[in-house]
Amino acid sequence: MATSPPLKAPRPMIDIYGDGSSDLFWPNDAEAALNNHNVIHVHQPRRTSYGVIQRAVDRVKAANPTPEDPWTIVVHPGFYCEAIMLDASNVSLVGLDPFNTCIYTDPNQGAANADTNRRDPLTIRNMDTALPTATLVENVGIHNLRFSNRNNGKGEGGPPTAGLFIGHRPNILGHAHTLPWNNVTVSGCVIDGVHDAIQMFGTTAEGFPQTSRPPLLFLQNNLFRCCHDAYTVKGDMRVVSTSNRSWVNANGQIPWLDDSRISGWKATGFHLNEGSQGIVAHNPFVFVDSNGDSFFVEASDNVGTGQGNVTGVLIYANFSNPDAYRTRWIDTVVRVECAYPGSVVLNGFQLLEQRDTGAVSTRDDHVIRGAMIDVHQRSTDPLATSDAIGIDIGGNVGSEAEVMDCMINVSNAGAGAAYAMRATRTVYRANIFSKQSNAAGGTYLAMPTV
Amino acid sequence: MAIEAPTKSPRPPADAARGSDAYLEPNRVEALLSNNNVLHVHQPKRSTDGTIQRAVDTALAQNPSIEDPWTIVVHPGFYNEAVVINGQHISLVGYDPSNTVIYTDPKQGAYSVHGTQYPDGTTKWMGYPLTIEAEALPVFLGEYPMGHVNVHGLRFSNRHNPDGTGEGAPNHAAILVKSGGSIYNTVDPITISNCIIDGTEHAVEILGTLYDPIAYKAPPLIHFYNNLVRTAHFGLAAYGDVRLRSHGNQFWINSDGDIPWQDSDRIKAWKTGGIVHGSQSAGVLDTLSFLESHGDSIFMEGSDAKIGTMSGDYAAGVVINEAASGSAIEVAISGLVVRAVMDIADSFTLAGFYVLNGTNVWAAGRCKIFNSMFEVHQVNAAGPTDVVGINIAAVGAGDVVEVANCWIDGTNANGTAYAMETGETINRANVYSRLSNAAGGTYGALATV
Numbered sequence: 001m002a003t004s005p006p007l008k009a010p011r012p013m014i015d016i017y018g019d020g021s022s023d024l025f026w027p028n029d030a031e032a033a034l035n036n037h038n039v040i041h042v043h044q045p046r047r048t049s050y051g052v053i054q055r056a057v058d059r060v061k062a063a064n065p066t067p068e069d070p071w072t073i074v075v076h077p078g079f080y081c082e083a084i085m086l087d088a089s090n091v092s093l094v095g096l097d098p099f100n101t102c103i104y105t106d107p108n109q110g111a112a113n114a115d116t117n118r119r120d121p122l123t124i125r126n127m128d129t130a131l132p133t134a135t136l137v138e139n140v141g142i143h144n145l146r147f148s149n150r151n152n153g154k155g156e157g158g159p160p161t162a163g164l165f166i167g168h169r170p171n172i173l174g175h176a177h178t179l180p181w182n183n184v185t186v187s188g189c190v191i192d193g194v195h196d197a198i199q200m201f202g203t204t205a206e207g208f209p210q211t212s213r214p215p216l217l218f219l220q221n222n223l224f225r226c227c228h229d230a231y232t233v234k235g236d237m238r239v240v241s242t243s244n245r246s247w248v249n250a251n252g253q254i255p256w257l258d259d260s261r262i263s264g265w266k267a268t269g270f271h272l273n274e275g276s277q278g279i280v281a282h283n284p285f286v287f288v289d290s291n292g293d294s295f296f297v298e299a300s301d302n303v304g305t306g307q308g309n310v311t312g313v314l315i316y317a318n319f320s321n322p323d324a325y326r327t328r329w330i331d332t333v334v335r336v337e338c339a340y341p342g343s344v345v346l347n348g349f350q351l352l353e354q355r356d357t358g359a360v361s362t363r364d365d366h367v368i369r370g371a372m373i374d375v376h377q378r379s380t381d382p383l384a385t386s387d388a389i390g391i392d393i394g395g396n397v398g399s400e401a402e403v404m405d406c407m408i409n410v411s412n413a414g415a416g417a418a419y420a421m422r423a424t425r426t427v428y429r430a431n432i433f434s435k436q437s438n439a440a441g442g443t444y445l446a447m448p449t450v
Numbered sequence: 451m452a453i454e455a456p457t458k459s460p461r462p463p464a465d466a467a468r469g470s471d472a473y474l475e476p477n478r479v480e481a482l483l484s485n486n487n488v489l490h491v492h493q494p495k496r497s498t499d500g501t502i503q504r505a506v507d508t509a510l511a512q513n514p515s516i517e518d519p520w521t522i523v524v525h526p527g528f529y530n531e532a533v534v535i536n537g538q539h540i541s542l543v544g545y546d547p548s549n550t551v552i553y554t555d556p557k558q559g560a561y562s563v564h565g566t567q568y569p570d571g572t573t574k575w576m577g578y579p580l581t582i583e584a585e586a587l588p589v590f591l592g593e594y595p596m597g598h599v600n601v602h603g604l605r606f607s608n609r610h611n612p613d614g615t616g617e618g619a620p621n622h623a624a625i626l627v628k629s630g631g632s633i634y635n636t637v638d639p640i641t642i643s644n645c646i647i648d649g650t651e652h653a654v655e656i657l658g659t660l661y662d663p664i665a666y667k668a669p670p671l672i673h674f675y676n677n678l679v680r681t682a683h684f685g686l687a688a689y690g691d692v693r694l695r696s697h698g699n700q701f702w703i704n705s706d707g708d709i710p711w712q713d714s715d716r717i718k719a720w721k722t723g724g725i726v727h728g729s730q731s732a733g734v735l736d737t738l739s740f741l742e743s744h745g746d747s748i749f750m751e752g753s754d755a756k757i758g759t760m761s762g763d764y765a766a767g768v769v770i771n772e773a774a775s776g777s778a779i780e781v782a783i784s785g786l787v788v789r790a791v792m793d794i795a796d797s798f799t800l801a802g803f804y805v806l807n808g809t810n811v812w813a814a815g816r817c818k819i820f821n822s823m824f825e826v827h828q829v830n831a832a833g834p835t836d837v838v839g840i841n842i843a844a845v846g847a848g849d850v851v852e853v854a855n856c857w858i859d860g861t862n863a864n865g866t867a868y869a870m871e872t873g874e875t876i877n878r879a880n881v882y883s884r885l886s887n888a889a890g891g892t893y894g895a896l897a898t899v
Contacts, residue, residue: 185646187547
């Protein structure tokens with residue numbers, strides 16, 4: 001049943017300043033008048049202050065926004081050192097300059113971590129995880145801002161921080177079964193992470209508290225930059241990703257990230273790790289639709305010890321459950337550039353579903369069509385023994401993938417081989433154009449048998 | 451040759467209409483913020499109506515031109531009004547597409563001072579939060595300019611169907627682009643980008659021309675990109691001759707009342723469609739009416755919970771309904787993703803791409819679908835409907851539809867699942883499909899074409 005928006009008398013502005021000092025460029029009378037109903041303008045006078053935006057969020061939350069009465073927080077250009085917990089529904093956080101309106105965390109600068117367990121500049125989720133009283137956080141819009149977790153303190157092996165974090169990390173560990181968020185839209189943002197750019201944790205339970213559909217997320221026209229994973233996806237959710245650009249650079253070239261913390265990275269454009277464990281009512285229940293996204297992943301010998309992956313898209317699950325997820329990739333552009341003089345996994349797409357119980361699922365499936373995939377090992381070091389593979393499909397019995405209408409270009413200047421595709425599980429393929437060259441002389445190799 | 455914008459000294463805001471208008475915040479702030487050709491609009495309270503309209507009228511009164519366009523900046527808030535832009539060279543922009551809401555809602559009274567009276571002559575008015583129309587409604591053949599209208603970064607919501615009956619009510623939309631009905635208009639591009647557009651019935655409705663007396667002119671051109679469209683019914687619907695370019699949009703078609711702040715009470719028995727084009731051209735320049743969709747994603751879902759009866763209706767990602775005789779449209783689709791998941795115990799047409807009517811001859815190349823993915827799933831075991839990835843239900847004799855480099859996935863918990871179904875010619879290449887139905891869940895071959 002629709003309700004009428006409340007009628008309100010004009011009220012004075014709500015102003016939020018970093019430290020209340022008087023040397024602000026803003027605000028002035030103009031700002032005072034710009035703050036109308038349900039809008040808070042935030043300005044940052046100094047970088048050292050902390051919690052400016054959080055205070056705005058807390059005020060908004062206290063106002064109990066509803067779909068009929070949402071609130072907007074407008075963040076004006078500047079650098080904001082804080083870790084925001086956005087645990088309110090019907091709120092939007094918007095900026096005017098997605099490059100230089102930067103919300104960041106950095107443990108080197110002390111004030112970044114009031115909560116040392118939270119180094120993500122922005123977290124979207126409910127705080128109450130108790131069942132059945134947990135409140136859904138939904139109808140959240142994030143637009144035209146930059147988020148940067150520029151230092152996680154330990155590099156690889158340290159906290160898996162992100163520029164933007166959605167959900168509850170414990171979910172995937174089998175603890176909470178919540179639906180912590182729903183209907184979140186992120187558009188026009190620049191999201192930087194020394195570890196990940198954006199991490200999304202969905203639900204591991206079905207039907208709570210609202211519907212049998214898991215959280216829904218729209219990503220559109222964002223630029224993701226990081227040293228590790230551009231996207232990390234865990235748990236049940238519905239993700240529609242359109243026209244986003246990811247730049248994963250393990251060499252410390254992301255602007256303003258702390259390259260001293262970079263060592264031995266995995267580097268992945270899109271990392272879907274751990275799937276659903278709910279009981280499926282709707283089919284498909286979990287999905288990722290990626291349309292027109294591009295992933296550029298690069299790593300060189302600056303990367304330190306070369307462990308893990310240098311991969312465009314990695315689908316990996318080792319969680320025991322009978323459920324499945326589906327991913328769809330269309331018009332995807334993947335470029336993997338590696339110059340690491342050692343052994344690393346080099347893939348454009350790598351689809352692995354290794355459930356630790358060996359559970360067989362006939363419902364996991366992944367479709368790649370219309371993709372252009374480049375994978376190149378540039379190092380000529382004899383220790384660079386890894387194979388370079390355009391699409392590598394493995395996993396348990398029952399996993400399957402379909403690949404069609406793709407162009408794959410793989411080269412290997414090291415000691416390894418170059419393959420367009422490799423598969424140990426079912427893969428349907430058609431209309432694939434590929435060329436492979438390796439250190440043996442740059443000849444084109446035939447497609448491996450699949 | 452580029453024309454330089456005139457050099458101007460700062461001037462006070464063009465606030466002739468605002469001088470005594472508190473709703474536009476015409477105070478010192480406005481004077482500071484309003485520089486050349488820019489009006490800032492703020493909403494002090496929701497009960498007012500016409501705030502943005504007054505800004506539009508003020509700007510258009512300055513006779514904007516291509517060298518001297520005007521911008522209206524709408525600051526976050528709720529604006530309960532039905533804005534009409536019937537002029538050129540004007541931009542309506544916001545910076546919070548989530549919560550800068552221009553909306554109409556007949557339950558709240560002040561929703562509309564513009565619009566069209568109901569056909570039954572009642573005093574109710576249709577609720578279009580934004581109408582872009584020709585400068586003057588034509589009374590005779592001629593050229594009536596519209597265009598160079600840009601809408602960016604705003605949210606529009608027609609949250610409630612005016613007559614309260616849901617499907618079957620007069621068409622209304624969150625955004626209406628109206629070129630003047632049966633009379634030709636000269637139209638420069640209209641651009642709608644980076645918006646969130648919510649509709650209870652249509653989200654965006656485009657009324658093109660039906661008549662083309664001037665052979666060298668083209669029908670309205672709409673650039674529609676990077677928007678998030680959410681509705682219970684039709685996402686982007688065009689009727690008549692129009693050149694429609696839809697790029698990189700996300701459509702969420704939900705018939706269960708999950709769209710934020712829409713009136714779920716009014717949802718029942720909907721048809722649903724992501725992109726709908728019903729060409730009714732009667733002119734000779736049929737090749738100039740086209741739908742071009744590139745990189746759009748359409749996600750559709752509906753269940754018995756709210757949708758009511760669907761008998762005889764359809765749910766389809768893209769619908770072509772060429773009901774009128776005359777010339778045909780061109781359809782060029784590339785990089786489209788359709789995912790439809792329906793849980794409805796009723797008989798209806800479920801398709802990824804659906805030609806409902808095609809009364810005219812489509813020569814080869816006129817309707818083509820390239821590089822796209824269609825998924826259609828009926829998960830209700832009581833729903834007898836067949837599901838079809840590409841359903842050419844009715845086209846004219848001799849028509850040709852071309853499909854290349856596409857992938858189709860169809861599942862059906864009760865009826866049959868087909869990749870394609872047609873009575874006419876489909877030229878196809880590199881079309882891959884997998885189909886499973888209630889009979890056993892096996893992958894079937896491509897349907898007979």
